[in-house]
Structure formats: structure tokens, C-alpha cells
Amino acid sequence: MYQFITGPLLWLTFIIFFGGLTFRVVWYIRGLDWKLDRVAYRTYPALGLKGALQSIIHWLIPYGSYGWRAKPLYTLVFFIFHAGLVVVPLFLAGHAVLLEERWGISWWPTISMALADTLTIGVMVTAVIILVRRLVLPEVRILTTFYDIFLILVSVAPFVSGFLVVHQVRDYTFWLYAHILSGELLLILIPFTKLFHVVGFFLSRGQIGMDFGIKRAWKSRKGFAW
Amino acid sequence: MPEGTLCNKNPITTKEQLDALLADKTGKIYYEEMKHLEVDTEKLAETLQATCKSRIRTWLEICAHCGLCADSCFFYLANQKDPTQVPAYKIQSTLGEIVRKNGQVDNAHMRYCMDVAWGKCTCCNRCGTFCPYGIDMGVMFSYLRGLCFSQGFVPWELKIGSGMHRIFRAQMDVTPEDFVETCEWMCEEQQEEWPGLEIPVDKVGADILYTCNAREPKHYPEDIAEAAILFHIAGEDWTVPSEGWDQTSLTMFAGDWEGCRLQVEGIYRAIEKLKPKRVLGTECGHAHRATVIEGPYWLGREDGRPPVPYLHYTEWVAEALRTGKLKIDPAKRIKEPVTLQDSCNYIRNYGLKEVTREIMSYIVEPGYFVEMEPCKEYNFCCGGGGGLNGIGIYRQWRNIGFKVKRDQIKATGAKLVIAPCHNCWDAIRDMEEIYELGIRWSFLKPLLLKMVIVPEHLKPKEEAEEEE
Numbered sequence: 001m002y003q004f005i006t007g008p009l010l011w012l013t014f015i016i017f018f019g020g021l022t023f024r025v026v027w028y029i030r031g032l033d034w035k036l037d038r039v040a041y042r043t044y045p046a047l048g049l050k051g052a053l054q055s056i057i058h059w060l061i062p063y064g065s066y067g068w069r070a071k072p073l074y075t076l077v078f079f080i081f082h083a084g085l086v087v088v089p090l091f092l093a094g095h096a097v098l099l100e101e102r103w104g105i106s107w108w109p110t111i112s113m114a115l116a117d118t119l120t121i122g123v124m125v126t127a128v129i130i131l132v133r134r135l136v137l138p139e140v141r142i143l144t145t146f147y148d149i150f151l152i153l154v155s156v157a158p159f160v161s162g163f164l165v166v167h168q169v170r171d172y173t174f175w176l177y178a179h180i181l182s183g184e185l186l187l188i189l190i191p192f193t194k195l196f197h198v199v200g201f202f203l204s205r206g207q208i209g210m211d212f213g214i215k216r217a218w219k220s221r222k223g224f225a226w
Numbered sequence: 227m228p229e230g231t232l233c234n235k236n237p238i239t240t241k242e243q244l245d246a247l248l249a250d251k252t253g254k255i256y257y258e259e260m261k262h263l264e265v266d267t268e269k270l271a272e273t274l275q276a277t278c279k280s281r282i283r284t285w286l287e288i289c290a291h292c293g294l295c296a297d298s299c300f301f302y303l304a305n306q307k308d309p310t311q312v313p314a315y316k317i318q319s320t321l322g323e324i325v326r327k328n329g330q331v332d333n334a335h336m337r338y339c340m341d342v343a344w345g346k347c348t349c350c351n352r353c354g355t356f357c358p359y360g361i362d363m364g365v366m367f368s369y370l371r372g373l374c375f376s377q378g379f380v381p382w383e384l385k386i387g388s389g390m391h392r393i394f395r396a397q398m399d400v401t402p403e404d405f406v407e408t409c410e411w412m413c414e415e416q417q418e419e420w421p422g423l424e425i426p427v428d429k430v431g432a433d434i435l436y437t438c439n440a441r442e443p444k445h446y447p448e449d450i451a452e453a454a455i456l457f458h459i460a461g462e463d464w465t466v467p468s469e470g471w472d473q474t475s476l477t478m479f480a481g482d483w484e485g486c487r488l489q490v491e492g493i494y495r496a497i498e499k500l501k502p503k504r505v506l507g508t509e510c511g512h513a514h515r516a517t518v519i520e521g522p523y524w525l526g527r528e529d530g531r532p533p534v535p536y537l538h539y540t541e542w543v544a545e546a547l548r549t550g551k552l553k554i555d556p557a558k559r560i561k562e563p564v565t566l567q568d569s570c571n572y573i574r575n576y577g578l579k580e581v582t583r584e585i586m587s588y589i590v591e592p593g594y595f596v597e598m599e600p601c602k603e604y605n606f607c608c609g610g611g612g613g614l615n616g617i618g619i620y621r622q623w624r625n626i627g628f629k630v631k632r633d634q635i636k637a638t639g640a641k642l643v644i645a646p647c648h649n650c651w652d653a654i655r656d657m658e659e660i661y662e663l664g665i666r667w668s669f670l671k672p673l674l675l676k677m678v679i680v681p682e683h684l685k686p687k688e689e690a691e692e693e694e
Contacts, residue, residue, distance in 0.1 A: 031280025038523035040530030059358055066604060067356040071294060142309035143291035143318070200288045201359060207281055208360030215519060215530060220577030225603060
């Protein structure tokens, strides 16, 4: 079982994950239409690139944009949530071991266990805050669907199970399998759901950045302030 | 009754149709007919297929439903944070529904879309700057307006506006002859005070071609006179076109994309015919958006720019003050708290925030200019943009929406609001009528005329002698 879910099934997961996201990126870029979007993408590559980078970078940095600064608490929760989601799976020592065992990659950087734990707890706590916020604030509740809640649960499941595995609560094998399978489920779902924002964020922000860089803020010395 | 006699899917293209629609005062019959207008779902699906591409589809799909856009919307704030006014909700429940159902929607849904697209959104694009993904719901609402228009679901006034543009190439029934006559009349009227004042019509190769808003010749001809006097003082070589002089676009507000193209085409034709070095538009926000920012794309210009540099009035004023073509008498500068209304269309959507502040530095005594909070690209819409000022059935909604701008102005403590945009100017006037803040509001032109230094040789003879 372990061999299968960390072997062929994992490969299949990666193929779907990377294949699906590649399709998303290609489909998005091919669907950009300078006439319909009314942005002269090709005519002003430099302005476009500058605008796109400005837009992406300002929104990647905590409190880096006017919008983030307008919502200081939410921004804090948002960045703690996402920092854990990205950093832990990529740089966990336990995951790096697999890389070395399977592919002989020994140079992969890792984070300390303490940091991994802190980040994981961060993900779980902020997920609860995000869920409660969804249900409590009327302006968010009106937008919330079961789909949104499902996606949060799917995203957090590998972290909860992983945390239990690492801390060997009991039933190690069950939680290990639950962790691996929920992780694979998450990766498979990403391209097919709005979780595809792992690339979609950069595409969408890049596009609006180009729009303002090329067209809607080109008269301003510094472009749009974001 | 699938198609009404007044309310139907065909744009107004003849004077007879226009008169029939105008005769239906406030659109009583028109809106009654709309209740029975059939939705051509097949055509809607085709339009989506052809025009709804990855950008909009991704925006609709990727929306995280986080609600961060809520506080960015003045309608949401003005309506006691009514969740149905959250921009993401508004767009998902309208355009989102049409896209998810691939156009299979009914009459009731289209009428709901119309109410939201025109009565609950002014396409100010503010929400787009607060969304972590950069989802611009103003852009999507203007797209939705296009879908609604193509199916005949458009407010009565804007159906008329679109027809005006298609028939007169102006938003009002002003013909080229009327326009030229108004220019001549204004010129004559000013001769005593401004000897030698000219409004050159169709002069080829001038430095500046001046285009305006049809309301000016129709309702405020003195605005044209003021523009002429300022050009006269600045010593500009300028002209107006007899055709292609109105740069406004109620077609843009209406979602009449073909009408938009026709309107801008007329102006660009004038540019090609008269070969000016530059074109300058009046103090209007949406006219600039239509003609300079979006217009090139409607005409399929790959460079996304007009044929020659096309300035907003504020750009010219700043330049004239900077270069000394217009000199301000320091004694006559504004010496009272004064604030500035940033027009969404050329501040947030064109980047002229620095230019407008530069003007303030010349015309306001230091220490008296007070910024609104928030301002510049984050400023709130005046409350009447996107055509809302002119739509009768949403008047009450608009008046509630005014509260945000009202409170912003109140907080500055200023009694004078400079509003270099027709829509903002109107909105602030109506706001004053309703909420009685005791404020005044003004375009730049009349303010400049009060404080500009007039060169001796331009003064009338007697006056000059008297002074000696």
C-alpha cells in the first residue's frame, strides 16, 4: 500500500497536477485578446512587464499594497495561512528524505521541525479563523458556498493529518496514509478547482498589472500605486 | 409579446424611432414592454462564446469569495453594508449566472442584471484595486451592460442616448450647424470684453484641436466661451471641428459597443482631416475614457492610442501653468479650504493624479488645499458616474449612494469642490440640492478665468487706457 501510494499514485498525481496547471496557464494566455480585453499587450512589452511585476510583487508582500493595508487583520491571517501552505510541504525535512531516497537529491533545503510545527499550527488556526469569518461576516457569508468550505477542508486535511503523523498521536499508519492520500487529493484537485490560483494568482494579477501599466495608469509617473 | 415597439433588441437609428421613444415620457410604456421582452438565449450563448474569454471567465471562477471588495464599494457603504451590495455578489449573481448557464436565462434575470449593472454599479473600477486577484468588477459590469444592451435590457434614457449618438454623432440633438453657430454666437458675445477673440472652425494644421461635451453647446455655451478665452490668453493656435466635436459616449454607458465605435470614428476622422499636432478634450471624465483610453481599441488600433496625442483638459492646464502660457495672479489665488474631486475615469483609469495636484499648487494659496480621504486612484466615485446621473428609475438609489461622497467632502471642511468632470460636477450639484452641505462646486475654467493675468495687448482698448 505505502509503495503504491507513494509510487505510481504519486506519479499520477504529479502528472495531473503539473499537466493540469500547464493547461490552465496555456489556456489563460491564449485566451487573452488585446481587442476584447482592450489592452495592447504586444505593443508595449516593457510597460506590460513592469506593470505586471509591480502588481504581483506588491500583492505578494504582506502589507505591500494599499488593499492589504486596508485590512490589517485579515492580511495577517491570510499570510500566515498561505506561508504555511507553501513552505511546509516544500521544505519539510520528512519530505526531503523522500526526495533523497527516491531521486538521490540531497541538496534540497529544509526547515527546522520547530518552524514546521509553528507554521502548521499557523495553518490550522488561521483556517479556523477563515472559516468562522466566512460564517460570521454577512458580506462574506452571502458569497460563501459549500464549495468554498469544502476547498478549505481539503486544503487543511494534509496539514492536520501530517501534524498527527509527526507527533505520533496513535494509529501512525492510518494517519500516515490519510496524510499521503489527502495530500494527493489536494494536488489533484488544484487544477480543477479555484485552487488553481496557485498559478492563477500570478496570471490574473499579471494581467491587471499589464492593463494598468500599458493603458490605465500609463500617464502616472510611477504607474498604479497598488 | 417578444419584441416591444419601443423596447426591443434593435438600437435606435432613425429620428422617427428616437422621437417615438422620447414621446414615451419617463419610459412608462418602454419599461412595461420590457417585462415581456424575450431573451434570445441562443444569441446570448453565441456572444459569450465569441467575447467572453479567459480573462473574464477566470475572474468569475477564481473569485475566492473573501469579501475584501465589500468596503471598496460606495454603494455597499452607503446602504448600511447591505451584503447584496458586495461587488463580488453583484457580479456573481448577474454575469456569473449568465456565464454558468451559458446564456440560458430568462426575462426576470435580465431585468435583474439591468438593475444591478446600472443601478448598483457605476463602473468606477475601485473594487478592482482592492481584490487580491485584481478582479475588476467594473470591467465585468461594463461587459454585462453590453450583453444587456444587445438583448434590449437597457434603461430608457441610455437607449435614447445611444440613439442620439447614432443619429447625431453627439449625445444630444446638436447638429454640426448648431455647434458651429453656437461657437460663432459665443465669440460675438465676448467681442466687447475680448476683442479679437476667435473660435476657429475646421482650421487645418492647428496646434490644438479642441473637442467638447455636447452639453456645453446645448446647455452651457459659456463653457465654450471660457475655453476660447483661455486659449486666447495662452496664445494657443487652436481650432474646433465642425464634425466630430462631441467626445462623450452615452453609448459606452449604454453598452452599445457598435455605437461607441461609430462615435470615436467620427472624432478620429476629424483628426485625420484637420491634422492637428494635438487634440484636447474638455473637463469631462467619461468622454476622455471613451475617446482616448478605450476608443483606440474599439477602432482596432493596435497601438491602443489615438492617432495624435490626446490630452485631458487638466493636462493642458498644468502644462500652460508650468510653461507660463497662463500666469496666475498670486493675489487672486483661492484662499479658502478647497478640495478636489478625482474623476475615476482619468485618475484611477488614466493616472492623471500628479497633473491635477500640480494645478492645485498654482491656483490654491499654500495651506488651503485639502485632500479627500481616500483620494487619487483610491478615491470614491462621485456617485453619479457610469450614466447613473441620467437614469430616472435609479434616482433614489443614486441619492443614497451620494452619502459616501457627501461625508468625504464634509470631512475636508472645504466649502469649494473643484470637479473637472461633467458627471462629478452634476453629481455634486445634485448632492448639494438633496443634502444641503452649503458647498460650491466648479470646473477649472471659471476659476482660472478669475485669477489669470491678462496680457495688456489682449485687454479692450478703453480699459487699457483707463488703467494708464
